[in-house]
Amino acid sequence: MRTVFFVSESTGLTAEAMGQSLLSQFETLEFERVYMPYINTLARARALVQRVGAAKERHGVRPIVFGTMLDDEIRAVLRGGDCLYIEMFDTFMGTLEAELGVRPSRLSGRSHAITQPGSYTKRIDALNFAMSNDDGVRPENFDHADVILLGVSRTGKTPTSMYLAIHFGMRAANYPLTEEDFERSQLPDAVMRNAQKLVGLTIAPERLHRIREERRPGSRYSSLNQCQTDVRSGLRILAQLGIPVLDTTSQSIEEIASHVIEIFKQYG
Amino acid sequence: MRTVFFVSESTGLTAEAMGQSLLSQFETLEFERVYMPYINTLARARALVQRVGAAKERHGVRPIVFGTMLDDEIRAVLRGGDCLYIEMFDTFMGTLEAELGVRPSRLSGRSHAITQPGSYTKRIDALNFAMSNDDGVRPENFDHADVILLGVSRTGKTPTSMYLAIHFGMRAANYPLTEEDFERSQLPDAVMRNAQKLVGLTIAPERLHRIREERRPGSRYSSLNQCQTDVRSGLRILAQLGIPVLDTTSQSIEEIASHVIEIFKQYG
Incomplete structure (x- = not known):
């Protein structure tokens, strides 16, 4: 050691x-x-x-x-x-x-200090936005989002939204895909009118099963069968609507977030 | 440029x-x-x-x-x-x-990949914990926290909690100091029995005034007078209880978080 x-x-x-x-x-x-x-x-x-x-x-x-x-x-x-x-x-x-051709300031702590109040405030605002727009609670706010993550329950939407906000200053909202969406084969108007902001998240059903089991052991929600159905239905609607999809199965939130940034070619 | x-x-x-x-x-x-x-x-x-x-x-x-x-x-x-x-x-x-005396693996993306599932899971769990224990909503969970941030409204408790969780894997809860606490000159039992986990946040009243004004312009809550009273009362109770205090006035959440880590001398 x-x-x-x-x-x-x-x-x-x-x-x-x-x-x-x-x-x-x-x-x-x-x-x-x-x-x-x-x-x-x-x-x-x-x-x-x-x-x-x-x-x-x-x-x-x-x-x-x-x-x-x-x-x-x-x-x-x-x-x-x-x-x-x-x-x-x-x-x-x-x-x-x-x-x-310029001397460095030699002042310590500049990189994580609030040297650019504008960009710092942007990150904090983005975090507040992400926290109050988690889990699709206020679809009317999607108009003010920079990115909206879509996926069935437990695909990593929430932690990825937080990371996008806190690190990249992106106003990240997220919307959980549910059976209601699958039956309608359509997403709410507040989602669809922001089509250019959408990124789908998917995950291997076996992994989703393990994650959900930790949360609600032995439930129908957590069963492998339900996870397979959810993932399949999620992928189908995302494909129908032409929404780019990221597989979160073996990716960290940092990796997922940097792929989101890559999709939007936007930063800071 | x-x-x-x-x-x-x-x-x-x-x-x-x-x-x-x-x-x-x-x-x-x-x-x-x-x-x-x-x-x-x-x-x-x-x-x-x-x-x-x-x-x-x-x-x-x-x-x-x-x-x-x-x-x-x-x-x-x-x-x-x-x-x-x-x-x-x-x-x-x-x-x-x-x-x-060992060759590097030359595999890219190791530093932000899930190479140590234990520590990654810890960070995600910490983030979920921080999100569901924001603003003192479930004081009974303070027993499971690594750190509990105390401060009057808008001193930076929430974003700092999120950063502590997401970056350092700390289960960060927070508790808003209110008039009720000041009148009782005491904090709830769920807070006090976790005395070793407490860190207080304070801020210059003028800065607090500007932050609150953005949120609720022209309100009593946002007035400089109220901000001065709140900050003074907050500092008084923190001092009475011997709780370490960080001034967030001109600090970023990264700086506040690393000061918190410094207080606990604990990491990872």
Whole structure:
């Protein structure tokens, strides 16, 4: 076991994203992951180096530290630690500075701070919109949505809507496909008049069966038979209406969301 | 104006996080940002290079491409483009491989795929929990929460709860502080018996006033006077009960969430 630290002078979310991505290339290894945001004083940097040393003692291998530090002195302290220090800002900042011909501000925490109030407000508004337009509760609001996800119960509509809102600032609504829709072979007017915003979600019936079983064990709703019928009916109506469909069976909400963005070729 | 591309063979979220972070150091410059996930074939890589060339023509400066590509051939195509190509995986992979003594899998899309079903399920469960425990609707569920955010209306409890759940897999509930609590100078038993999970949120009254005004313009609820009273009463009860407090006035939900994680020293 090796300890990995994600460190930063502010939230540490960038160091974490990049570090986790790199580590995911070494799936056979196990890591102890330590998230250390706000290492923004020399005292904190020195305490971190102590902790790095202790982790080295404990596991017998030197830890890896993924950092995005802007302060030269703090970086020097970390470099002195008994670790492999992978500094992600420092590596690229010189190249970028040369290309752009502008000095970096060296202010920490800019990437997750509210530096562009407009785009931040947009994300929060999108999240509020997604929360109050979950599960098709207010179809009249579909006119104000950027995207409307359609699918039978438990295909991933809700978490995907939340992610689209929180990360991409998309006003995501969702509408559950039900037997009523299948019988009518048609969707409500509020859905249809927003045809260009629609994305369908589907899922393998076996997977849907397992997900629904956790929710309502032993019910008709959760039975494999019902799941097969629902998925088939859902796919049929989506195909009839020419709505693009994403299969969520083995995809994370991040993956589904980025496919949605790909469909719309729209961002930010 | 310069065009910036965030590209990847899969979701592109890592390239985006790192690229946006680096760019945030050059706040005085304006960029056109293009998000290009799923550049996972040579044909798509070549089409991207075309697009890069067109952006160069349009703006007269070569674009910057932030990438996390694993395929040697795709990377070679991008390197041939008329751009500054900042390849973030390639830069660090050799160092990591040497340190770990294991070859990277070179499978793309591992970082946002469901590679660890346990931790993915935990995040989705946490999100469902956060959504059904918003605004203190089911205090009996506080026993199952990892964190309970307290604050008067519109201090950022809901979006922070969603972010804590979706990003960190924390089962975040929240409880709105109201006049009833202030009059009793006490919080409900369901809150108090989970004292170790509590984090208070506060905000500058002027900012709260502006936020509430957007929601209910001209109301007593939104008046500066009421906002001042609410914030003061909220801070008083939080102090009385010894609950740690975060000021959300100028913080993004990412920043508030990472402060919450810092308080609990808990992660993943």
